[in-house]
Amino acid sequence: MVRSFRVGWGLNGTYVHRSKKNLRPIYTPFIVRTAPSRIAKAQRDIVKFRKVLIVSEEDRYIKERISKSLELIFERSTFGQEDDTPYINPAELGFMDFISVFDTKTIDEHEILTWKLCYALWDDLQIPSEHYDSMSLTKVTKDCRKARISKWFQIASELKMTDHLKLSGYSNDDTDLIFAHLTSKQISKASLIAIKNRDFHLASLLSQSYGNDYVKECMKQQLDHWKETEVNKLILPNYLKFFELLSGNVFATTKGLDWRTVIGMQMWYGCKLDDSFDEALAIYEEARRSSEDISTPFVWYNQSHAVYGSDHWAYLDANKQTLDLHYHLMKLSTDPTHPLGDALHPRTNHIAPLDYRVTWLLHYMIARILRICDLSDGGITVDQLSLKFIFELETLGIWQWAVFIAMFINEPDVRKNVLCELLSRYVHQIPKEKVENFQNFAIKTMQLKEEWLSNSQEIFSKYKEAPGRKRKFSY
Secondary structure: OOOOOOOEEOHHHEEEEEEEEEOOOOOOOOOOOOOHHHOOOOEEEEEEEEEOOOOOOOOOOHHHHHHHHHHHHHHHOEEEEEOOEEEEEOOOOOHHHHHHHOOOOOOOHHHHHHHHHHHHHHOOOOOOHHHOOHHHHHHHHHHHHHHHHHHHHHHHHHHHHHHHHHHHHOOOOOHHHHHHHHOOOOHHHHHHHHHHOOOHHHHHHHOOOOOOHHHHHHHHHHHHHHHHHOHHHHOOHHHHHHHHHHOOOHHHOOOOOOHHHHHHHHHHHHOOOOOOHHHHHHHHHHHHHHOOOOOOOEOHHHOOHHHHHOOOOHHHHOOOOOEOHHHHHHHHHHOOOOOHHHHOOHHHOOOOOOOOHHHHHHHHHHHHHOOOOOOOOOOOOHHHHHHHHHHHHHHOOOHHHHHHHHOOOOOHHHHHHHHHHHHHHHHHHOOHHHHHHHHHHHHHHOOOOHHHHHHHHHHHHHHHOOOOOOOOOOO
């Protein structure tokens, strides 16, 4: 019978596989050197141990990010029993809570914007309803929500504005600098630069660029007249761009700009003052389908050569067609039927396809806490999502959090089996002096069954004492 050797999995994402190493041909007195056809190539089997790459090796803060986010959920959670199997009740959390636990060292710029966007889209507005009737409350709620979203677009656009300002700094024409400020709704700064250049007419127009539908209509009529009489050919291109923007024709001015900036400018300068964010997103969607000049919401790391150059998983998206998580979240806020599975794929947020931390946290908030929508049939299931996150936690060596996540598995039998397997694999790693404290915490706080812990220790004891085993264990 032919021997076979298949991949074998070990603890913490370690796997074993066989490889071949070709050695140099061996010459003996019985083999003539001039007869290469008779040379025997010796091969030796090599067993290699490797570890699954969850995130880039340069990422030093992955464990800290996980611990901070899960500690937040753990502190707000309550535990219960269902058919002798523990489970966790959903905690009372908002997206602002996640913003408060992270700092700029542990999470990147894109993730900071992710939590701030979720806060703008879904967190409670805390409007005192007793001061308004139902109709007024609806309008106030819509306006406050739009103001939050508008603030997020300002923050996102300001981060992109730096490059625009650098480019305009090499130009002798301050109109580039004025437009750069307009991309992040810094209308006052743009007007002040125009005043400084003694361009008072432009300054007065810019000051009315937001929220004045009458000025917008007048400017549109003026532009139409200039085009009919071909006067527009005598106007400087940058000034024409200002006039197009003032008339509400935003997409004529946004070629080459980031897609977030385009949507933000449409909301500020293209839509009417009473229009909601939904209107701006719908107009952007329609416009980008009909024009290649409008930026498509591809993932952020496709645009960063420094990041994409170190992308070990670039082959997963060779055509670079993955859409950004921020875009998916916006679509979810306006259309609950938008597939949650598409939004929560790890590659929409980060280059690492096996890093399910943000994916799991967003599903927890959107599906379990806010109950906006859930994963649909035909794709990844809720329990599969938890199992993938558990695998990540085991691979990173933080199995205690894997036990915590296992308690979110919906199916009671699966939840019990996974918990018992985790305890059997890792309970022996607890130092002797901490065993009693862990048992008290696991039984009293997390509602784990005492017999599960006893069985896990018993299984490991039998495994350790099995005949022929020479490996030494610490406990």
